[in-house]
Amino acid sequence: MDSPINTHHRLLLTGAAGGLGTALRDRLKGNCTVLRLSDTADLGEAGADEEIVQADLSSAEEVDAMVEGCDAIVHMGGISVEAPFGAILQANILGVYHLYEAARRHGVKRIVFASSNHVTGFYKQSETIHAEHPPRPDGFYGLSKAFGEDLARLYFDRHGIETACVRIGSSFVEPKDRRMLATWLSFDDLHRLIGACLSTPVLGHTIVFGMSDNAVTWWDNSRARHIGYVPRDSSDVFREAVFARTSAPDLNDPAAIYQGGAFVKAGPF
Numbered sequence: 001m002d003s004p005i006n007t008h009h010r011l012l013l014t015g016a017a018g019g020l021g022t023a024l025r026d027r028l029k030g031n032c033t034v035l036r037l038s039d040t041a042d043l044g045e046a047g048a049d050e051e052i053v054q055a056d057l058s059s060a061e062e063v064d065a066m067v068e069g070c071d072a073i074v075h076m077g078g079i080s081v082e083a084p085f086g087a088i089l090q091a092n093i094l095g096v097y098h099l100y101e102a103a104r105r106h107g108v109k110r111i112v113f114a115s116s117n118h119v120t121g122f123y124k125q126s127e128t129i130h131a132e133h134p135p136r137p138d139g140f141y142g143l144s145k146a147f148g149e150d151l152a153r154l155y156f157d158r159h160g161i162e163t164a165c166v167r168i169g170s171s172f173v174e175p176k177d178r179r180m181l182a183t184w185l186s187f188d189d190l191h192r193l194i195g196a197c198l199s200t201p202v203l204g205h206t207i208v209f210g211m212s213d214n215a216v217t218w219w220d221n222s223r224a225r226h227i228g229y230v231p232r233d234s235s236d237v238f239r240e241a242v243f244a245r246t247s248a249p250d251l252n253d254p255a256a257i258y259q260g261g262a263f264v265k266a267g268p269f
């Protein structure tokens with residue numbers, strides 16, 4: 001693993017108890033002097049150079065206290081799958097609004113926002129899209145991420161807060177199925193991408209697809225070259241094993257037609 005650049009004094013990681021938060025907890029320590037961890041779920045004891053500030057994203061007061069004193073944020077917190085609108089509204093829509101309002105009040109300069117490929121889940125798996133294709137959310141979850149991307153643009157245009165909206169594909173230890181051969185992002189590449197977003201001299205408001213160097217891909221990151229992200233992993237090494245344990249896709253199944261996979265069929269609730 002290459003060593004990250006320490007770019008920030010106090011970096012806030014929300015959603016720190018989740019799958020990606022847990023993967024990032026150790027990895028992000030080299031990117032800052034103090035790593036502040038936040039979630040509603042238990043985070044255990046604070047380690048060296050760590051702080052823990054529990055906060056519910058739906059509470060403006062708790063989010064304000066969580067953000068105070070931080071100079072950059074990696075925002076992973078929120079509901080990470082399709083869910084009823086009321087729940088998404090609280091955690092993801094109000095949550096991201098509270099986060100940017102607190103960032104504005106406390107002078108936070110840069111945010112990495114965990115957006116999702118479900119912002120564009122209704123493009124076909126036979127299409128290649130880039131960041132300027134219009135959103136085609138595949139559910140309330142994807143819609144909440146599209147809202148977050150637009151909110152981030154507003155706070156850049158009005159208040160100069162820079163954001164990388166990282167449309168994460170599928171970030172797990174390994175790709176779980178054939179779709180994830182296209183969408184997979186290794187934990188190390190996720191960390192490389194976040195590190196690049198935190199350290200590039202000029203970020204602006206940028207949308208980037210979070211993927212490893214997979215041979216099969218639906219996404220073109222050429223509009224985000226200024227981030228300087230160079231993936232080093234690839235789903236290709238898992239291809240044979242994934243093919244061996246999965247059957248060929250049913251080409252009439254919306255989950256095989258659209259990029260969002262099974263998310264395009266989740267709900268209504």
Ligand SMILES: NC(=O)c1ccc[n+]([C@@H]2O[C@H](COP(=O)([O-])OP(=O)(O)OC[C@H]3O[C@@H](n4cnc5c(N)ncnc54)[C@H](O)[C@@H]3O)[C@@H](O)[C@H]2O)c1
Pocket residue numbers: 014015016017018019020021038039040041055056057058075076077078079080081090091095114115116117167168169170171172
């Ligand atoms: N893992 C992926 O492949 C993937 C892909 C695309 C986008 N993302 C996004 O990346 C982020 C992290 O994903 P993950 O896989 O670690 O998800 P996760 O569900 O494992 O973690 C999300 C964390 O957010 C916390 N959270 C939920 N509601 C909250 C609230 N109201 N207040 C405070 N904390 C709250 C949860 O307790 C949890 O620990 C999410 O925003 C997700 O939408 C993940």
Ligand SMILES: O=C(O)[C@H]1O[C@@H](O)[C@H](O)[C@@H](O)[C@@H]1O
Pocket residue numbers: 080081116117118168169170171183260261
């Ligand atoms: O599309 C995907 O594979 C992933 O999309 C993300 O947004 C979700 O958080 C994750 O649970 C999915 O597995």
